[in-house]
Structures are given as C-alpha cells and as structure tokens.
Amino acid sequence: MSYSSTSASFMSVTVILVAMMLHRSNGQLNATFYANTCPNVSSIVSSVVQQALQSDSRIGASLIRLHFHDCFVNGCDASLLLDNSSSILSEKFSGPNVNSARGFNVVDNIKAAVENSCPGVVSCADVLALAAESSVSLSGGPSWNVLLGRRDSLTANQAGANTSIPSPFEGLSNITAKFSAVGLNTNDLVALSGAHTFGRAQCRTFSNRLNNFSGTGNPDPTLNSTYLTTLQQICPQNGSGTALANLDPTTSDAFDNNYFTNLQNNQGLLQSDQELFSTTGAATISIVNAFSSNQTAFFQSFVQSMINMGNISPLTGSSGEIRSDCKKVNGS
Template structure:
C-alpha cells in the first residue's frame, strides 16, 4: 500500500513538474537534428554574409529576438507586416518603429532554410538562432539554443508599446517588466549587456543631455567629458535619428566593456546607467562583477538568453510554421 501511494505521489509530482515547466520540457537543442540538421550553419552563413557590408547587423538581430520574446512570448509576432488579419503590426509600435532592423536578413535566412528543409524551421526559432550566431560572431559566448517554437498567428502592437522596456524608464519599472515575463535581476543586468554592441539614436537618450527630468540641467550621472561628446553629436534641435555607439570603447565587439563604461558613468541610455547609479540597487554588485570578470558575464548572458527564449513559446500543434516570416500562412 505504501509503495502504491508513493508511486502515485511520484506520478502526480511529475505531472505537476511538466505542467509547470512546459517550455523546458518541449524545447530541445536537438529539435531539428533529423528534419534540418544544418539549420545552425545555414543561419550563421547568411549572417556572416550580411556582416560583410553591415557591422551593425549582429546587434540588430539580437535585439529582434529580445523585442519578440517580450510580447506574446517568443512567437515571431514581431516579424508580421500589417495586412490581412494583422491590422496593427508590432513593427510600427514605438520601441520598433524606425529603429528595429534586420528583417531583410531574417527573410534571407528563411529563404535559405526553405530551400534546404521546406516547412520545417519556424521564424521564432530563426530569431533565437540568429541571436546566438550574432553574439558568437561578434566575439561573445556561444550556447546551445533550445528549439521547437512555432509561429504565432497574431501581432500585439499595444503589448509591444507597454511590455518592452524603454530606455527612459526607471530601473524599478524595467525590473517589473522583466519580472512580468519571469526574468530576474541577474537576467536584467546580463541582457542589458547586449548594449556592448550596436548603436542608439539620439532620440532615445537626448532627454539626458540638456534638460533631465525638467531640471534645466543634464543628467548628473553622465560623465562630463562623455556628456560634451554626446551634446556635439546630438545638439538640442538636431536630428533625433543620428546614431551613436552604445559602447564607445569597442562598438562592434561583444565584450564586457559595457559594464566598465557604467563604472565611469559612460552608459549611453538612462536605463543603462541606472543599473549602476541607482542607490542601494541589487544591480550594482552584478555590474561590478561583470565589469571585473568577462567570463562571469558571458556565462550569465548565455543562461539569460536561454531563459528569455523560454518565455511562453508556442509548441506542439499551437501556431504554425510560417513559410514567409512577414505574414501568416494563407493570408
């Protein structure tokens, strides 16, 4: 009787574990090993080709995965164009409009995969694979990407406007947005470290340069020499779309210089600098650790990318495998 009760308890416990962690149970690094064994090298080759003429592309592709996962989970919804049943595209939401880029490279990856293994690899998985290849190609860590996501049938523009962390938000607000999708403080700091490559437009930080929080003065946490450089690049009535390196020291390399910059008040975005300059925040010790230990940053970043990739994926018979990442099948 005791053993029967024990085995029943064990069975119930296992069922609960599977129900509570469906994504971990269903996503797998070997998902395409028989149906599209060369998927990773195909993705990497297309990105390598794009990188020859566009040094920014690796940062842009990494950002697409982030902006996809924070809205409706990692379902490729960001990639859908307006049209058909998609009345409001996430591409036109404030965090993405005229700043999200790399969609043409995603389309090129999809075309290559359709030629090699038609109807097999989802657009959501392409974003996850492209992020890992991009980070690796820029000198950052590699990790085993968990795969098996399917593509969503809807876009959520209002969700994109509210769920994606904004560069002008407080650390408390951004922490809440990470917590809402199951990511913790270490994930927040590690994933912010993706700003070690890529560019930011003046409009995303110029509120820090002249009239911070309506004080009539610049953000006091900005290094004064760095401030002068940014004021030249982004004058008060200048273009809001002028590009600036997120990491002035090594803008196209994935390294831990982003965190070293924060220690000397050279974070470009308000949301960057607040990780180190918010008194009493748990993020300060993590920034210090990553600034002093690139290996610790790389390990944490790889794990946090896996964690982010696990946000509410569609699996099994949910969603579909889009043949064109820009539109739902049959539309």
C-alpha cells in the same frame, strides 16, 4: 490497506506522474529539436548572419534586439515579424519598434536559406533565437546551444508591444518590473543589458540627457562630462533625432564586458543603462561590478539569461504554425 494494494496504488501514481512529466517535457524546448529534420540549421543561420555583418556592422545588435522585442510581447513567437494585414496590427509600428527595429530583411534571407534546405520545418521564432546566438558569437561573445522547438504565432499584439518592452527613458524600478512580468530577475536584467556592448542608438533615445534632463535645464548629472561633450557634438540641440551613437564608445562592434566598465565611468549611453550603476542602493550595482571585473562571469550569466529569455511562453506542440514567410500567416 495491504502491502500489495499500497504498492500497486503507488505504482499507478508513479506511472501517472512519469506520464505527466513526459508530456510536459514534450512542450519544452531542446537543443536537438531539428537533429533529424534540419541538422544544419545552426550553420545555415550563422553563414547568413556572417555575410550580413560584412556589409552592416550593426546587424548583430539589431538581430538580437528583434529576438528581445519579440520575446517580451506574447512570448518568443515571432509575432514581431508579422506585417500589417486586415486582421493584424503589426508590432513593427509600436513605439519601441517603429523607425528603429531593423534587420527584418536579414531574417527573411535566413528564412529563405533555411527553407531551401529544410522546407516547412524551422519556425521564424527559432530563426530569431538562432540569429541572436550567431550575432553574439560572431562578434567575439560566447556561443551556446540554442534551445529550439518554438512555433510561430497567428497574430500580433501591437498594444502589448507599446506597454511591455522596456524603454530607454524608464527608471530602474519600472524596467525591473517589466522583466519580472516575464519571469526574468535582476541578474537577467543586468546580463541582458550587456547586449548594449555593441550596436548603435539614435539621438532621440538619449538626447533628453544632454541638455534638459527631467526639466532641470541641465544635462543628466550621471553623464561623464567628457562623454557629454562628445555626445552633444553627435546630437546637437535641434539636430537630427535619427543620428547614431555607439552604445559602447570603447569597442563599438565587439561583444565584450566593456559595457559594464563604461557604466562605472558614467559612460552609459541610455538613461536605462546608466541607472543600473547610478541608482543609489540598487541591487544591480554589485552585478555591474562583478561583470566589469570578470568577463567570463558576464558571458556565463549572459548565456543563461538568453536561454531564460528564449523560454518566455513559447508556442509548442500543435499550437501556432511554422510560417513559410515570416512576414505573414500561412494562407493569408
């Protein structure tokens, strides 16, 4: 083959590769997606979240949980926000969400404020991602440039929500497998669990640890005994399963690294929390220790893991739609 034909074929291959890369990058999320169409979207979201926090100190944790529970089912597509309809079985009524997922009204308020400023532009899936970032930064945690450009799903997956979302009752190996199934690793698991540095949990999500753990007739041996007494007062046997305890007993509404120090002190509220530190030989232990001793390291990992989670199978380009009402598909 002559030099000129070789270079020509090389050039054509290069052009094709560049075209493929450009096409692929169009399908990826980016921080400036709304720079021209809705430049103030981040501040609009932040102001609504800030207002909500004034009357409900739990709302930050609730909003980040919505983003998490959305992304683990069919990717970050706002499928969680859809109500029941003739064709949709809502994820809101799945085991992990029913009577516990909350903050939907705040999402509606954010969406209304965004629609008022930039109608028909910003997806509900991106609203969830932006609300999660605002919730963290307004509570003393890190801030970051949220990658945007998701579109909204046309359907929900209640069965998927029942099986894909990690449960507070599961062992570390099961939870690790659920993270791995969506492309998240052990570092992501520990960093994202650190979101339990704020918010509350209902007694029913941890009462199995207080009196008859795994059928032993005794409390979970990994529970700090003083903390156990406190929790038994909040959640007496045969008491209300919906009574609330702080996920972080030390700084309940601040986003900091105390969650990891709590685990070292056997003060993780949920079984799934404490297992990160108390599972013999687990790869998670050294990460917990690192985050406990260095809040900056935790914040950096948390931001990267939130970006990783926000990248789970988004709908982009012409897939899905931009819902005008987050609770229902357009035209329904």
